[in-house]
Amino acid sequence: MKSSFFFRFSSLLVLLLSILLNSSPACAAEQKSGSLEITNLQVGFDGLYKVGRWVPVYLELTTDSPRDVQLSVIARSPDGNPTEVxxxxxxxxxxxxxxxxxxxxxGLLDSPLKVRLRDAQTQSILKEFSFTPRSNQNQFTGIGLKQSVELWAMIGSVAGLEPVSPDSLSDLDRNRDEYAALIEDQSSLPESPYGYDTLDTLVVDADFSQEPRQNEAIRKWVANGGHLALCVGADIEAYQQSQYASWVPVKTLGTTSVRDLSSLELYAAVRSRIRGVATASRIEISTGEILATGLDGPLLVRVPYGLGIVTFLALDL
Structure with a gap:
């Protein structure tokens, strides 16, 4: 049986094929104090995270003198006790x-959160930001989601996958079974694999320019059980020059013009026939599963990497 991800991926393919047919902050916090300025505070991905998983926290600190500092977060454990990490x-x-x-x-869906900046030597609190569910005085947003829902993050806009708006999180529909966040500022991407633990799937479309430490964190996250979806069509040269090409077990051989997308139509359950030409990357795999193929080779594959999975679409979404 296909996982919920692949059902969702099928719907994205439907939208992609339809396009071909028709056309051929989290609330950012700012606080100043003397020689310290804190900006761009982000919790999770666009303020969303899954309860019971590691959640990334990011901020930018501007200082006019050398300092040794630590960043910590206070959240509630399953029994309601505050814990500081x-x-x-x-x-x-x-x-x-x-x-x-x-x-x-x-461990709680409605856990209040505190983000603290401490002096590393004295442990004195230099700055503190707080979030309380249903409060109008929050300095950032951090909304916990149930384990049963899916949380996606996108590097590059994906047609048909509508990201949440950080400005409307206060009115977020909690009854949905999936949410997507758009990563617009790649400098905020976690540099540790634990930073991606809260995600079910990370989708990378067209922009493969992540910094080496961020890419290595993504690689380790996938190896530990994460799910990476890559969409590589006309931008194959950028992909081949990226860090992904050094570890993703999919060989790229150039591009080709594809007229027959019937295999993708079948996989995505599209009834209409495709007219026109699409630019696709030519790919090969030595292990894994071919989910859809064209006359010149595979178009959609799923390959294992460690304990995780890489889904590779040879088209741009």
Whole structure:
């Protein structure tokens, strides 16, 4: 039986094929204090995360002097007790703007959250931001979702996959069974595999320019059981020059013009015939499963990587 992801992926293919037929912050927090300025505070992905999984926290700290700091998050355990998880110690040896990451895990859907910046030596609190469900005084957004729902994140817009709007999270429909977040600022991508634990699927379409540490974190996340979906059509040169090409077990051989997409139509349960030409990457796999194929080779494959899965679509969504 296909997983819920592949049912959803099928619906995306339906929209892609339909297009071919027809055409051939999380609430960002800011706070200043003397020589400290904190901006772009983000929890989860666009303010969403799944309860019971590790959740990324990111902020930008601007300082005019050297500092040793730690970022920590206070959340509630399943029995309601507050727990504080500290980050590594950041030794900021030069003035300027620095990126800080941390993580936390909560056991309650409506857990209040506190994000603290501490002096690493004295442990004094330099800054503190808070979020309380249903409050109008929140300084950032952090909404916990049930384990049973699916949470996707997208690098690059994907046709047919509508991301949540960070500005309307207060009115979020909690009865949905899937949510998607659009990553517009790639500098906020976690640099640890734990930062992706809250996601069910990460979709990368067209933009493969993540920094090496971020790409390595994604690789380890997939190896530990994550699900990465890559869409590589006309942008094959950018993909081949990216870090993904060094570890994703799909061989790319160039591009080709595809007229027959009947295999994708069958997989996506599309009744209409495709007219026109699509640019696809030519791919080969030595292991895994071919889900759809064209006259020149596979168009959609699913391959294992460690404990995880990479889904590779040889077209742009």
């Amino acid at each position: 500290p980050s590594q110690v950041y030794s900021l040896k030069t003035p300027g703007t620095h990126r800080l990451f941390s993580k936390f895990k909560t």
